[in-house]
Amino acid sequence: MNTREAATDLPPGETGGDWIHEALALYERPLLFYAARFCHDRERARDVVQETFLRLCRQRREAVEERLREWLFTVCRNCALDVARKEGRVNALTEEQERRRGSEPDSATRDVDVRDSVDHVLERMKALPDNQREALQLKFQHGLSYKEIARVTETSIGTVSWLIHAGLASLRERMVRSGQLGTGREARGLEA
Amino acid sequence: MSSENDTKRRAFEDDPRITAYALDELEGAERAEVEALLDEEPAAREFVAELREFSGVLSGALEAEYASGDAPLLSPAARAAIHSRADASGAVGASRPWWRRGRLIAASLVGLAGFGLAGTWWAQTQVADGFLVARLETAAPAARPMEQVPMRKSLTLSSPDGSIEYDLPALVQMEHADKALAPGEEVDLEEVEVSLVTNDPELRLRFMERARGLVDQTAGEPVLGDREVRMLDEYADELGVEFHLQPRSSGEGYDTILENDFLGVQRNPISTFSVDVDTAGYSNVRRFLRDGTLPPADAVRIEELVNYFPYDYALPKGEHPFAVDVEVGAAPWAPRHRLLRIGLRSSPLGTADRKPSNLVFLLDVSGSMDQPDKLPLVKQSLRMLVEEMDARDRVSIVVYAGAAGVVLEPTAGDYDLAILAALERLDAGGSTNGGEGIQRAYALARENFLEEGNNRVVLATDGDFNVGLTGEGELEDLIASEASSGVFLTVLGFGTGNLQDNRMEALADKGNGHYAYIDSLNEARKVLVGEVGASLETVAKDVKIQLEFNPDRVLAYRLIGYENRLLAAQDFADDTKDAGEIGAGHRVTALYEIVPAGESLAVPGWSAEFAAQQARTSSEGNAAVTPLSGLGELRLRYKQPQGTESRLLTQPLDDSLASFAELSDDTRFAAAVAGYGMLLRGSKYAGTARWRDVIDWAAGALGGDPGGYRTEFHGLAIEAQRLSAQRAERVKDR
Known part of the structure; x- marks a missing residue:
């Protein structure tokens, strides 16, 4: 149905693969971070990221270049889900059970007296439901925009907006409550 | 939270x-x-x-x-594999884009017959047959099968020099299947959406060429800016076409509607369509206006606006479950044209006659439903419905939010407390996975199937259908097959920002039910309680309407609305072709604008060449089997709710000499609503109608106004007038 117009326009001396080498250098680590959270398993994460870049090799450069980051995260996520499904490790029900567990108020949070604020935040994040945590990660750790996150996770921008809003509110509230974060509001006390 | x-x-x-x-x-x-x-x-x-x-x-x-962090990097072997594959692929040919990488202008596209698409393919940005298409890519191979999108006709685009061909289905699919789109595609402009209302490919091509030219001229990032928009506006005027400009609405999905044009009777003597009693379009548009914005044109389905109101048509008396009521008079926005108003009304059922109902509520309790206009409103709405039920009915509740759960086993309708308690306990949280939930809901419905009853799944959602396990095509198949075995589906939409209007309508359609948008308690009361017989009780299914016009009296006609309900003439008698349902107490209204024979056709889009074609075929025209008199003949086919063979009604269509003022309140009010719809869509067929006129027509036709809906409409028209004026000001100021 679709015909391709074949033409080779590469300037002499440049191998078409350079951009992939660059992409690998730039995104190997971020993708591994992202995949690791998804797969809960480092080896699998590596497989997934490798597969992602192998697929990238099959793309035409101009096709993907402008949205490279989004493409990489999307494909990485898809691969991770495929792997998980193929291994039957996750079906919709267990995924939900994990989420439910994650969203139960304090059962997953340890009450260790941690001083470092970085650890505070990371601890609290673990207690968030998976999808909120993923959205926060993509936004604040990987710097994706709402629109990009929506495309990567295949939901709508409205949902992403809500997830980030809810996740932030949840984190803030827990941290305020446990005194790890002072806010102007708290200083003013309970307010009508 | x-x-x-x-x-x-x-x-x-x-x-x-x-x-x-x-x-x-x-x-x-x-x-x-x-x-x-x-x-x-x-x-x-x-x-x-x-x-x-x-x-x-x-x-x-x-x-x-x-x-x-100490995330382990890829192993050296893995990296080496990637590098060597990268180098090997370096020789892949690059294609020359016909257009510098830019943003897509969303053109009004013709809808198409649905089918799925998977695998690797791409398209170039180009202008072809007036459609401006962006570069579209998928990961290779497709990470997941492309989701199907319901569409209507098919078209093949070819590039101006004929060297490349695209199947439009594929392109439209990418355009609309927002969730299945892979990265790499460019679909929307940052600030505005431009859509052109015309069937004429020539005009479209010229418009898009001009648009492309304008974008190319901008320095730096190619974006349609204010200046370009104004120039396009002027150009559209030159061409005599209408185009819309609206802020991009985020997250909501509407099918593009290409308005019905005037059709000449010589070539198209027969008009056929399926009835529709969905009213979601009206409440959805109302929601936009109340929020202070004009709705996107594609959210304005005129037939749904007109059908929202209870008209006082004659009640059925004979053997058929509904009566037909026709009126003809002058069209207020084109005084030399006639307005033909067709009305159907079915008898309302007394509560004693009401068939018992077996209802399964399938509720979206995902995180995004945790807003006051969503889950809480769902609960209140269902509470009202439950209060109308009694011991003969069965109610169950299934939720979907990642896991499918039966929240209430089938319970007799008079056990209010048990049902209400179950509703109360519902909470939003988690993500959505509609697939499992739907299967569970249908299973429950089948287990408690009431033979002589009304068996239905009532789906309430804000638009999240993440059907992880099933693709959209499979979902539709399930719904359709359940409907054919007697379990229907009604879809209730809630909330804003995520409304998948097109999808919900399509699903309700497949499920032999209808789709309503609930934006307030009042609307809930109207849809669920006031129309509880109508919402739930089908008295006739696969209802189709066909008109054959008399070429001696009619030159051309235009069906106002029903764009996505059109049927081919031969579908009318074909009982295997589905159509809409009528419930107890429903009214259905359809409007035609008719150009009488002898009038010259001065309507937009009717080019001289087309008119010449009309004249040429007049001598070889399709003669009706029996000669028609008056304006023509109206035919109706329907099946009984459990029937398989359709029954036919026919009725002659006579003109009257009535002026607009002489028409009944109902018809004049319906005309006002149609005018409102056309103005909101920026339709080129609105004739001489302006907001002032629509407001006056409505004011003059309030009649008894049962329920106060007409008064509310009057207020909305005033609001729409204000918002349009505001927008016009803003455009001028640029």
Whole structure:
């Protein structure tokens, strides 16, 4: 149905693969971070990221270049889900059970007296439901925009907006409550 | 997330837009709105500052984790494999794009027959047959099969020099299947959406060429800016076409509607369509207006606006479950044309006659439903419905939010407390997986199937259908096959920003049910309680209407609305072709604008060449089997709810000499609503109608106004007038 117009326009001396080498250098680590959270398993994460870049090799450069980051995260996520499904490790029900567990108020949070604020935040994040945590990660750790996150996770921008809003509110509230974060509001006390 | 026991939460704390604003994710109109809010509430501004500070803390923490993290890198072997594959692929040919990488102008596209698509393919950006298409890519091979999108006709595009051909289905699919789109495609403009209303490919081509030319001229990023928009506006005037310009609505999905044109009777003597009693379009448009914005043109389905109101048509008396009521008079926006108003009315069922119902509520309780206009409203709406039920009925509740759960086993309808308690316990949270839930719901419905009853799944959602296990095509198949075995589906839409209007309508369609949008308790009362017989009880199914016009009396006609209900002439008698349902107490209204024979046709889009074609074929015209008199003949086919063979009614269509003022209140009011719809769509067929006229027509036709809906409409028309004037001002000021 679709015909391709074949033409080779590469300037002499440049191998078409350079951009992939660059992409690998730039995104190997971020993708591994992202995949690791998804797969809960480092080896699998590596497989997934490798597969992602192998697929990238099959793309035409101009096709993907402008949205490279989004493409990489999307494909990485898809691969991770495929792997998980193929291994039957996750079906919709267990995924939900994990989420439910994650969203139960304090059962997953340890009450260790941690001083470092970085650890505070990371601890609290673990207690968030998976999808909120993923959205926060993509936004604040990987710097994706709402629109990009929506495309990567295949939901709508409205949902992403809500997830980030809810996740932030949840984190803030827990941290305020446990005194790890002072806010102007708290200083003013309970307010009508 | 929201706990009421702590501090009293201020409204802006629960508004995701505030968060989005704090993170610099809002633009355009939304951003302006929030800024206005912040100007009014200093406390909100402080809150934004706090949010920003906190997000800084969060970023810092995550970045620190990343920096210090010991995520193992890929093994050297893996990296080597990637590098060598990269080098091997270096020789892949690059194609020359016909158009510099730019943004897509969303053209009004013809709808198409649905089918799925998978695998690797791409398209170039080009102008072909007037459709401007962006570069579209998928990952290779497709990470998941492309989801199907319901569409209507098919078209093949070829490039101006004929060297490349595209199947339009594929392109339209990419355009609309927002969830299945892979990265790499460019579909929407940052600020505006441009859509052109015309069937004429020539005009479209010229318009798009001009648009392309304008974009090419801009320096730097190719974006349609104010100046370009104004120039396009002027150009559209030159061409005599209408085009819309509206802010991009985020997250909501509407099928493009290409308005019905005038059709000449010589070539198209027969008009056929399926009835529709969905009313979601009206309440959805109302929601936009109440929120202070004009709706996107594609959300305005005129037949749904007109059908929202209870008209006082004659009740059925004979053997058929409904009566037909026809009226003809002058069209108020084109005085030399006639307006033909067709009305159907079925008898309302007394509660004693009401068939018992077996209802399974399938409720979306995903996180995004946790807003006041969503889950809480769902609960209240269903509560009202349940109160109308009794011991003969069965109610069950199934939720979907990642896991499918039966929240209430089938319970007799008079056990109010048990049912209401189950509803109360519902809470939003988690993500959505509609697939499992739907299967469970249908299973429950079948287990409790009432032979002589009304068996239905009532789906309430804000638009999240993440059907993880089933693709959309499979979902539709399931719904259709259940409907054919007697379990129908009604879809209720709630909330804003995520409404998958097109999908919901399509699903309701497949499920032999209908789709309503519930934006308030009043609407819930109207849809669920007031029409409980109508909503749930089908008295006739596969109802089709066909008109054959008499070429001696009629030159041309235009069906107003029903664009996505059109049928081919031969589908009318074909009982295997599905159509819409009529429930007890329903009214259905359809409007035609008719150009009498002898009039010259001065309507937009009717080019001289087309008119010449009409003249040429007049001598070889399709003669009706029996000669028609008057304006022509109206035919109706329907099946009984459990029947398989259709029954036919026919009725002659006579003209009257009535002026507009002499028409009944109902017809004049319906005309006002049609006018409102056409103006909101920016239709080129609105004739001489202006907002002032629509308001006057409505005011003059309020009649008894049962339920107060007409008065409400009058108010909405005034609001729409105000918003249109505002927008016109803004465009001028650019």
